[in-house]
Amino acid sequence: MAKKLPKVDVVIVGVGWAGGIIAAELTKQGLNCVGLERGKERKTEDYFMVHDELRYALRYEMMQDLSKETITFRGNEKIRALPMRQYGSFLLGDGLGGAGVHWNGQTYRFLPYDFEIRSKTIERYGEKKIPKDMTIQDWGITYDELEPYFDKFEKMAGISGEENPLGGKRSNPYPTPPMKTTPVLEKFKKAATNLKLHPYNRPSANLSEAYTNPDGVSRAACQYCAYCERFGCEYGAKADPVVTVLPVAKKTGKFEIRTHSNVRRVLKTGNKATGVLYVDTTTGEEIEQPADIVVLTSYVFNNVRLLLQSGIGRPYDPKTGTGVIGKNYAYQVQKGSATGFFEKEEFNTFAGAGSLGMVIDDYNGDNFDHSKLNFIHGGSIAISQTGLRPISNNKVPKGTPSWGKEFKENSIKYANRTLSVGGQGSSMPFKHHYLDLDPTYKDEFGDPLIRITYDFEEQDRQLAKYLNERCVEIMKEMGADQIDSMNELGPYDITTYQSTHNTGGVIMGADPNTSAVNNYMQMWDAENVFVIGATAFAHNGGYNPTGTVGALSYRAAEGILSYKQKGGILA
């Protein structure tokens, strides 16, 4: 029998960005919250020896231990799904702050088009534009409705940036000015301007200057240290939950964080959750934490897995397209890019910051005419200067062997002479892309792993090719002596890193038949369960997701507070 603890107002499962924001907002209003986090405690002092590429970037020091839990994957239903035994395509967060600790900090707002993608696509191009199995739908919220929450997230994190000339309307400028425009960024800016495009400095959670946020949290400016993504920030300059929202929640005295607490089930009676069951991984003890409200913020895979395992919500059936839990899994089309080699110039590309970059949105969303194109949506295109660390960055011009004398010569010659322009393509959902429980493979507790069924489609191949061509145009204009780029997207491959931008599975919407949560992230089928994260995305946009996850989290916090007072379905 599990040990039963006293009831609390709210139990939060997973303490990353989404969980941290919820904790801060609810405890500020006096609710008692418990945060259950399966990983360990984290603090800035941990990062004294952080500039270690091998340990952090290649041995995944901060990520989930796959020996305990992983996912399984197959390209389609005819293939046997097999476990992701080693890291590749994406990296899962673990420990206090989740992936928010080792992210880059590129902080975008999805485009107005994203939230009403189906209506707007039909309006401009007609229903025929949408392929038969592409299951795009409106999100049940508009950009304008979400704008105040974007604003809130940006102010809390201190996002550094300048207005995107092709983005949604803003109520306020970014709280801090953009990061430095380095010679590398300048080169891109000039080329893009020559091509009549609209470059802007990438919105960044690496602070351009010291900043004190509305909660009174002060943080230092970014030092462009070049050990950012996959690493924690020893300066507290990168916004992460541990240096922003969590101290605020703790200060209220209403927030209890329990690390090493792995949640296995959401418990329920009828249509309502009663709490969660978790294991203290230091003792192996099973513990029940009753709560009035259960908030799942355990990232895309475990949000879906916990619901399916607990029998909450209607599981998605890919044959009929009915049911909602596991539906519309999407990812990111990341491979449309161009690498330029410069004979006459070297750059300080060993330096950089996770979000340092220059972006254009001329080929993103519906900012360009798709009448004659075989795909919808698009992607942002950017140059990034995140710091080229030496083990992972050994680009050589096409035709160079991958090892031996010539490889060594060229990899050293071009070590500081290589620039890349990359597209971040959106990802549309399809009827046959989904998440469910794997029938064979188990985690350390004997619970089934989550199974991904996903591959790239014609939409993705066309989009990648298009973005790739645009990247090459820009790289040419930048004056590269040789340009290498992708020939074909190929199948989705779980072995090479693309992005940790997994989305969908518990999507939001206005209709309980086609969505799992409403626009407060409240489950239609269990009104005291809120499921927050990129799980709510009905498709993935042409940007990194966390700016939008942050906005949805603030929106959800407001919903939870009003549910606590009034009860019932909120929207």
Added chain:
Amino acid sequence: MPENTKQQDKNESLTRRRFLKSSGIALGGLAVGGALGSLIPFKEKTSVENVKSDKKTENYNLALMYFTQEQFRMVEAATERIFPADDNGPGAKELGVAYFIDHQLSGDWGFNSREYMQPPFFKGEKVQGYQGRIRRREIFDIGLRELQNYSLTKYKKNFIDLSDEEQDDVLTDFAEDKVNLTTISASGFFTMLRSGTLEGAYSDPLYSGNRNMEGWKMRNYPGSQMAYTDVIDKKFTVIPPVSLKDHLGH
């Protein structure tokens, strides 16, 4: 104390002081948990200068944790072909790459301890990634044995006694899967050798490779600097490298 180390120490504290200035945060009155505290190196009571005498410090890491001597020599030879000494600087052998791989195999990486190794094992599609039950240290055992067998069959000589060209030839056959192995993939083993070589050449010297930071120096990589606020918006700048050891303040 050697001159260049002194210089580094000075650079270090300068960078730290410069950070305190450029970050816009004064010591004291800081909300973020210990951010600054974590930057001040932990100084031992006896400063480095006092301890330093004429005594030369031995590098006691130059010993083996996993490989046999024969395996070690083969790895030294093979990685040197992957990353040979040339006008740019030392190759894998001089950088200590074989020691690096040996030491890595004795820990988590060698045992695949943070990877999912539960059965059942099925052969999958390439895009599903490694699905074998064999761990890295066994892959090295088998791979090296097969490399030896193949050299003996093809050239009647041990791998380490082959000429450079012959070694390249054998390695190419592994890289291109022209060698038929039953338990492991020849190209998979080669890929592991190659990535181990780059890791050994360029990881922090703490791990026994990248000896004297020569790997970094070859490509003008500054190692693990505290900050780049001074050069980030400048033209290409060569900065002498520092390693993690320097951060501890000895």
